[in-house]
Amino acid sequence: MSEGQRLERLTSILRRRGVILPSFEIYGGVSGLIDYGPVGARIKRKVINSWINHWMKMGNVVEVDSPTITPESVLIASGHVGEFNDLMIECRSCNNAFRADHLIEHIHENSESIVASEMDKIINANSINCPNCDELRWNESKPMNLMFKTGIGAMKDQRTAYMRPETAQGMFMLFPSLYRHFRQKLPFGAIQTGKGYRNEISPRQGMIRLREFNMAELEYFIDPENPPTIDLSKYDHKISMIPDPDGEFNTKCEISFSDALDKGIIRHPTVASILSETLEFLIDLGLDANKIRFRQHTSTEMAHYATDCWDCEILGEYGWIECVGIANRTSHDLQSHETYSGVNSLRAWRAFDSPKIEKKNIISPKTSIIGPIFKGEAGLVIQALKEYDILKIKELKILKLSNGNKVKITKEMFEIKEIEKIISGEWFIPHIIEPAFGIDRIIWHLLDHSYNETEKEGENYSVMKFNDLVCPIDAIILPLFEKDGMGEIASKLTKKCNHIDGIKVEMDTSKSIGRRYARADEIGVPWAVTVDHTSLEDGTITIRRRDDQIQIRVTIDEFLMNLRNKTIDNLY
RNA sequence: GCGCCUGUGGUGAAGGGGUUAUCACCUGAGGUUUCCAACCUCAUGUCCUGGGUUCAAAUCCCAGCGGGCGCACCA
Numbered sequence: 073m074s075e076g077q078r079l080e081r082l083t084s085i086l087r088r089r090g091v092i093l094p095s096f097e098i099y100g101g102v103s104g105l106i107d108y109g110p111v112g113a114r115i116k117r118k119v120i121n122s123w124i125n126h127w128m129k130m131g132n133v134v135e136v137d138s139p140t141i142t143p144e145s146v147l148i149a150s151g152h153v154g155e156f157n158d159l160m161i162e163c164r165s166c167n168n169a170f171r172a173d174h175l176i177e178h179i180h181e182n183s184e185s186i187v188a189s190e191m192d193k194i195i196n197a198n199s200i201n202c203p204n205c206d207e208l209r210w211n212e213s214k215p216m217n218l219m220f221k222t223g224i225g226a227m228k229d230q231r232t233a234y235m236r237p238e239t240a241q242g243m244f245m246l247f248p249s250l251y252r253h254f255r256q257k258l259p260f261g262a263i264q265t266g267k268g269y270r271n272e273i274s275p276r277q278g279m280i281r282l283r284e285f286n287m288a289e290l291e292y293f294i295d296p297e298n299p300p301t302i303d304l305s306k307y308d309h310k311i312s313m314i315p316d317p318d319g320e321f322n323t324k325c326e327i328s329f330s331d332a333l334d335k336g337i338i339r340h341p342t343v344a345s346i347l348s349e350t351l352e353f354l355i356d357l358g359l360d361a362n363k364i365r366f367r368q369h370t371s372t373e374m375a376h377y378a379t380d381c382w383d384c385e386i387l388g389e390y391g392w393i394e395c396v397g398i399a400n401r402t403s404h405d406l407q408s409h410e411t412y413s414g415v416n417s418l419r420a421w422r423a424f425d426s427p428k429i430e431k432k433n434i435i436s437p438k439t440s441i442i443g444p445i446f447k448g449e450a451g452l453v454i455q456a457l458k459e460y461d462i463l464k465i466k467e468l469k470i471l472k473l474s475n476g477n478k479v480k481i482t483k484e485m486f487e488i489k490e491i492e493k494i495i496s497g498e499w500f501i502p503h504i505i506e507p508a509f510g511i512d513r514i515i516w517h518l519l520d521h522s523y524n525e526t527e528k529e530g531e532n533y534s535v536m537k538f539n540d541l542v543c544p545i546d547a548i549i550l551p552l553f554e555k556d557g558m559g560e561i562a563s564k565l566t567k568k569c570n571h572i573d574g575i576k577v578e579m580d581t582s583k584s585i586g587r588r589y590a591r592a593d594e595i596g597v598p599w600a601v602t603v604d605h606t607s608l609e610d611g612t613i614t615i616r617r618r619d620d621q622i623q624i625r626v627t628i629d630e631f632l633m634n635l636r637n638k639t640i641d642n643l644y
Numbered sequence: 645g646c647g648c649c650u651g652u653g654g655u656g657a658a659g660g661g662g663u664u665a666u667c668a669c670c671u672g673a674g675g676u677u678u679c680c681a682a683c684c685u686c687a688u689g690u691c692c693u694g695g696g697u698u699c700a701a702a703u704c705c706c707a708g709c710g711g712g713c714g715c716a717c718c719a
Contacts, residue, residue: 080656081656084655084656085655087654087655088655088670094710094711097692097710099693099709100692100693100708100709100710101692101709101710101711102709103709103710103711160716160717218717218718270718270719272717272718273645273716273717273718274645274717274718276712276713278711281718281719383719394719397719510719528680528681529680529681531681533681550679552677552678553677553678582671582672583681584677584679584680584681584682584683585678585679585680586679586680586681586682587680587681587682588680588681589679589680589681590680590681591681593680600679602679604678604679605678614679616679616680621680623679
């Protein structure tokens with residue numbers, strides 16, 4: 073079998089067996105949109121469930137669910153409206169396209185905020201030639217909107233909105249509610265799975281770059297001064313890491329998470345623990361640990377606010393692909409939502425170990441004297457006195473009130489008092505460590521790593537080696553023949569299996585037994601149960617293990633019990 | 645977005661102006677068969693879409709849509 077075609081053979085199977093298919097195909101299809109068919113949707117569901125269960129195990133993590141339609145203001149604050157509206161410009165002589173702001177960044181301070189018409193003027197006035205062919209023949213620059221725009225409300229007066237480009241904003245919006253839910257104690261996390269939308273210029277590479285995609289994100293809110301430490305010893309073996317090439321450790325290495333943290337390659341303890349949790353999740357799903365690596369962003373690649381970013385990359389038919397991005401987003405997101413919205417509820421309280429006692433002098437107006445003298449204006453006088461600079465109070469003779477009037481002040485009207493203020497803590501904006509998972513990319517690599525091509529009696533033979541966590545069908549029931557009552561036993565057994573929570577079983581009666589095994593292997597069914605003549609006599613069935621084709625004979629009850637407990641392996 | 649290549653049953657392919665479009669596998673029905681893609685009979689199903697050229701288009705031309713690769717973009 074030639075290596076170059078493995079990708080094509082795999083995609084053929086995925087289509088034929090209803091795993092992944094192009095969407096809207098009878099109308100010609102739409103690039104960047106895919107369907108999960110009957111088999112694929114089941115895999116996707118199980119991957120997402122595993123993901124949710126994995127993070128829920130932390131104990132201080134809850135799931136939330138927010139709208140995909142997001143008002144423009146939210147995305148202005150998050151920076152998406154700015155970032156995702158870059159101007160593109162095209163060279164008429166060589167047809168290359170460039171980001172217009174990149175062409176003029178050396179001559180313009182704020183190159184990202186220029187409108188299209190002004191951009192064209194600047195480029196032509198400064199004779200910026202095409203970096204590729206050195207000609208000065210540009211088309212007009214056009215904004216390239218990477219978000220799907222929509223409007224809330226049916227008539228005019230619509231409020232501009234976009235389909236969310238990430239689920240994270242929903243979690244940020246819910247911070248006040250999360251903070252209350254967790255009894256105002258950090259750290260805690262919120263997870264969300266769901267669709268995200270990016271109107272990619274050119275979706276490529278099958279399901280790697282989609283316009284509508286499944287994402288799963290955890291926002292882990294922490295106190296930057298008391299970052300939580302999590303046990304890193306779970307994964308003590310060596311991990312492939314590519315640290316920031318501009319950093320101190322600039323060579324690819326095999327190192328454990330705890331060593332990488334000790335050496336300062338990973339710059340934050342919580343980031344280290346999230347990296348380790350991420351790896352554990354991927355390996356549990358069945359991805360090949362040797363095809364997973366962590367790559368640190370260079371400082372230029374990183375968003376300006378982030379301090380430590382890692383990509384978890386997985387190797388497959390398309391090379392190394394980023395499947396998870398893990399970032400220390402610091403206080404940036406909550407901070408900018410506070411700034412843009414004007415609220416101050418996106419904060420947490422940090423109690424000091426012992427309350428701080430602050431002593432200070434204040435101006436204390438003597439109201440019993442001021443009142444009779446100034447009558448109606450007394451309130452304003454008291455106010456103005458309190459706000460007066462205490463260092464200059466001794467020279468004070470004429471005081472200007474907020475209504476513009478000036479009044480004469482004498483020493484009898486106030487006194488300087490020393491007061492004690494007990495400060496037991498402070499408000500601060502929590503920092504956020506965020507792992508963002510591209511579920512479709514992970515599923516692709518799961519399919520890729522699970523897909524095994526072998527030969528059986530001279531013929532190509534395909535097996536998907538899924539584990540219990542992700543297999544679309546837990547077992548297939550096969551009556552050897554559909555006569556003498558074998559079919560009936562099989563139907564009853566199928567029904568019983570499907571009544572077990574979380575178990576999905578199918579029956580297959582058509583064609584020879586070998587063909588049915590092959591069909592089941594192709595979509596990764598781990599167990600094939602055969603009802604044969606012996607079953608008619610003593611109620612036993614045979615179980616065939618997909619990965620080594622070894623068969624054992626057990627009673628139906630034994631099978632059911634072990635299927636429920638996922639312990640069939642123990643019968644061997 | 646641009647350039648090059650490309651699109652034929654569910655899958656993979658042949659056919660490159662001329663009757664009713666071919667093949668393999670798959671799928672369905674029946675038969676046969678005592679556990680790894682067996683066999684027999686029958687059946688379903690296709691020229692991406694829209695224009696144009698022509699007496700005649702799956703075939704040639706143009707556009708759109710989809711796919712692959714490169715550039716660019718994105719992460």
